[in-house]
Amino acid sequence: MGQAQSRMNDTELIREAQRGNHAAFEELVRQYDGAVLRLAYHLTRSEQDAQDIYQEAFLKAYRNINNFRFECSFYTWIYRIVTNLCLDLLRKRQVRKEDSGIAVDSEGGTYDLMDQVADQRSGASPERDLMRRELGARIAKALTKLTPRERMVFEMKHYQGLKLRTIGEILNTTEETAKNTLFRGTQKLRAALRDMK
């Protein structure tokens, strides 16, 4: 970006969107939607779920743009919406998992993703692919041991590289709490991976 002459910053775009300017809202979407989709996809490991979250998040933002009071950045705000939707989904999945008594995520998404990972790396040796795929499946399984919130914090820190302060802000909590959640999640993951060896 940056090639636009009349480039507006977020504040101006939001004000415009609040006045009913659709182009402004769409530009806001385009600034953040790649990151949103990446987060939702990596977290849910399902294209369908990721797309649903994407859709719902931006529609929600659109409907509520008039409630945006500039107390945080638009970035934080949209991530707050997205993480809430993701947490809902993770909770629902957890309930389903407990109901069905199946230990591993049975969506099939895990394996789909692993296949893709392997495919994209074709050219590497098949054994390496297999190892990577197995490791990936193991990690995905270990991740299901986390609570939705631990999973979310780990996702945002480890995979999306957000600062803990930002993560705290997004999750409406303190940096300290985010740190503790990360620590707990990390310990669980390490234990789970050890057990699987």
Added chain:
Amino acid sequence: MNCDWVQQNVSLYLYNELADDARHELEQHIQRCKACAAELAAQQEFQAQMNALVVEEPSASFLASARMRLQEALESAEQHRAWYHRFVFDPTAWLRQVRFSPALAAVLLLVGFGSGLGTMYSALGSKAPHPASQNTIQEASIGGITSIEHKPNSNDVKIQYQRIVPDSVEGSISDPQIQEMLTFAARNNFNNSGVRLDSVDLLTSKPDDPRVREALTYALRFDSNPGVRLKALDGLKDYVKQDIRVRNAVLDALLNDSNLGVRAGALKALEPVRADTSVRMALQQLAKSDPSEYIRTESDRELASMPAID
């Protein structure tokens, strides 16, 4: 700094989340403490291991399809908003707009509250209770809003305003006030596409004003009359390169407009920016699966003539 603290914080150290002094101390500690050094190595290995679950950027087509789906949903969400929220539920927002535009038409809104999609609104001229006529826009302007009244036991709102210029306005197209009026007419003269067409037509002679471009973009996106949309497109087409919002609107017209003529025009207008990722993605999709043969062939042609670097 004790071992407990270090072992709780090695992960933050690796994520570069420690303050400089804590970081320095931790490094010193690791030098002389084997247990903590081992913990650091274990955490490092763990983090590397977790990276086997690769984070991929969403593919272009994945993103494009998400965008298109959202776009569709926004169109219908928009109707609620544009008609309801701006004119019905939130008259103040609309009034703000009026107040910032000193020379707007005399429009008295009698708005029905909450009576569904068929909500009535009327744009009244000076006194006559019929839709804004060709002359309404030029006959009066609003000096100020004096009160808003929600009539008890009814669905009506009464807006009182002062009229100061019950007169026609003449002026050059370069006059900001005239431009403002034209912009307003382009957007808001709901029942008379002739007036909208005229305003859009006049506006196309001033597209280097961003506000004019915004009005044209609005017309391209939302005007119900394809003739008005085509006219707007005509005024915008030279700006697809420099104004991303224009580009997005033209791209959306290409993808979503119900009129083939408008879509064909949009396709042509986007040719100079066909190497742009979002445009290229759209072209690829259209070349593959658009119902119109013309759009398919032309998209294909633009893709084939893609410059190596734009």
